Amino acid sequence: MFKHSSFRVRLALWFGGLSLFTLLSVGIYAGWITANQMKINAGEAVHAQAVAAAELLGANLHEREIEIILLSQAPHFVRGDLTSPDILASLERRRTLRSEFAWLGVADATGTVVQASNNMLVGQSVAQRPWFIAGLKDVYSGDVHEALLLAKLLPNTHTDEPLRFIDFAAPIRTGDGKVIGVVAAHAHWNWVTSTVQSIINRRNNDSETQILIVSNSGNVLYPQTLAGVSELPTKLPLTKNYSIAMWDDGHRYLTSQVLVDADSTTNFGWRIVVRQPLENALAPVYAMYARFLVLALIAVILFSLLAWRLAQSVSKPIEQLAAAAHCIKHNTSAPRYPTDTSLSEVAQLSNAMQSMTESLLTRERELELLNQTLEQQVLQRTDALAVANKQLEHLATTDPLTGINNRRRFDEKLVDYVQMGKRTGRGFSILLLDADHFKKVNDNYGHPVGDAVLQQIARLITSQTRATDFVARYGGEEFVVILPNAPSAAEVMTVAEKIRSAIESASFPEIGKMTMSIGSSYWHPEEINATDVIQRADEALYNAKASGRNRVVAYEQLK
CATH class of the missing domain: 1.20.5 (Single alpha-helices involved in coiled-coils or other helix-helix interfaces)
Incomplete structure (x- = not known):
């Protein structure tokens, strides 16, 4: 092939071929490594989303169950008079504060609904309902189901799918342990689905990534479009963070599934499954390959031109010497050398x-x-x-509306204070604050005014606390303050009263005056569960609300 070709042609071809081979080898190897790493990163991200959704859903289910338990143990429930107006007020208040509850009610021991939010199902018998039968014995959390009777009384804002609910129930016992009835709640299924969907909406910009809720039997509960249509891959491990699985639509997905642990009396056996199309995860690699091929072709051309010029600079003196030697040999003309001398x-x-x-x-x-x-x-x-x-x-630790610490940062800080308290033997106090009648602000003045009120409340709380105190937005119109270094009851009450008084005295644009109810509790170093102090502060806050609002109640005063 190269028998009669010149040195410069051979060198240009060899340089071009060698550079092409080297670049392609390095590019393919680097692309292979990059693709594997991107699959690992994308798989871990999918798993992190599944874990976050499972933990958030489990925590929310557990919180709703705890709410029903606390409600069943409230003083005006256990007195024995289930027709008390205080019970209806509690149900309506809880229904207002927790929009996920579609219905809250109290049934007597015979199964007749005595009181309920919006007076729905009052006077009707629920004796054959599974939640009532189980609720007479112990705390009960029921799996998702359709409630045809209740669905007729409620507006369906999701017209593309039937109304479905999750049941929570707990027995109402008097002081001597006698069961006099059951308090129950039906939570909207779309509250569950929006809870898990929020994880994907916050963490993933890929619109093709999906999150599924799967029942214990393997049926898809959410999204409704896949229920009864899509089936999970047969070999989908729970022991691995993620896997690449072929689904029934013929596409390969990065898939991760995590069990939902609600830490409740009833184990639903739900699983959170997050899947992302593999081709979406590797799209950057394909784009990189395309750019690399263009750059490789440009590099080959440049190397070939460089080789051509190099071969020319080397071969020309040799050719001149050969011409000079030829001239000398044949004596055809005077030899010409590469230099003037x-x-x-x-x-x-x-x-x-x-x-x-x-x-x-x-x-x-x-x-x-x-x-x-x-x-x-x-x-x-x-x-x-x-x-x-x-x-x-x-951004991850700051509440975007008020600019103070968010719920996630509070949870981390609570763990830090507990660990520090166990090392030093010094406890801390918690203030749980809730703006009174805040829903009326949003209803009467709109959410922009409500947001401005929350921002001003956050500033007032921060201005009335010490530099060592920790202030965070707990959720909605609720705020929380951690008072470290084992403060005395008088110090805690002083800080709480300063906050309450500052908010009561402040003037809020458009709405005028606002008040704040505050509950406090103290964490002792010998306690094991850090969440107990929050539950006690919440019970004290509930007492402050029930006692007329705009006041401070310490849990220790309720004993």
Whole structure:
């Protein structure tokens, strides 16, 4: 093939072929590594979303069950008079505060509904309902189901699917342990679905990523479009964080499933399944391959041109020497040497080598300058990444509306204070604050005014607390304050009263006056469960609300 080709042609072809082979080999290997790493990163991200959704759903289900338990143990429930107006007020208040509850009611021991939110089902018998039968014996949480009787009384805002509910029930016992009835609640199924869907909406920009709720028997409960249509892959492990599985639609997905642990009396056996199309996860790799091929072709052309010029600079003196030798041999004309002076063949080759060396040194200096430029760019990108990470950490721990710490940061801080308290033997106090009649603000003045009220409340709370105190938005119109270093009851009451008085005295644009109910509780170092102090503060807050609002109640005063 190269029998009669020139040196410069051979060198250009060899350089071009070698550079193409090297670039393709490195590119394919780097792409393979990158694709594997991206699959791992995407799989771990899918698993993290499944874990977050399962934990959030489990925590919310457990909280709703705890609410029903606390409601059944409230003083005006256990007195024995299920027709008391205080019971209906509690049901209506809880229904107002918790929009996920479609219905709350109290049935006597015979199964007749005595009182209920919005007077729904009052006077009707629920004796054959599973929640009532189980609720007479113990706390009960029921799996998702359709409630045809209740669905007729409620508006269906989700017309594309039937109304479905989850039941919570607990027995009402008098002081001597006698069961006099059952308090129960039906929670909207769309509250469950919106809870898990919020994880995907916050964490994933890929619209093809889906989150599914799967029953213990393997049936898809959510989304409704897949219920009874889609089936889970037969080999979907629970022991691995994620896997690549072929689904019944013929596509491969990065898939992760996590069991929902609600820590409740009834184990639903639900699983959270998150799946992302594999081709979506690897889309950046395919784009990188396309860009790399273009760059490889450009590099091959440049290497070939460079080789051509290099071969020309080497072969020309040799050709001139060969021509000179030919002229001498045949004596056809005067020989022409590569230089103007009469030099020997060795001197001419030496000069050529010197020229090549200078060219290589020039390229080496250019490469050093290029390396310095690249190192500087890497440092700049590293600094920018550090700033971005810091901003992300701030966004993850700060409530976007009020600018104070959010619920996630509070949960982390609570664990830190508990660990510190166990090491030092010093406890801390919790203030749980709730804006009185805040729903009326949103209903009468709109959510922008309500948001402004929450922002002003956050500023007032922060201004009335100490530098060592921790202030966070607990959720909705609820705020929480941690008072560290084992404060005395008088100190806790002083801080709480300062906050309450400041809010009562403040003037809020458009609405005028606002008040705040506050419950407090103390955490002792010998306690094991950190959430107990929150439940006690919540019970004290509930007492403050029930006692007329705009007051501070310490849990220790309720004993």
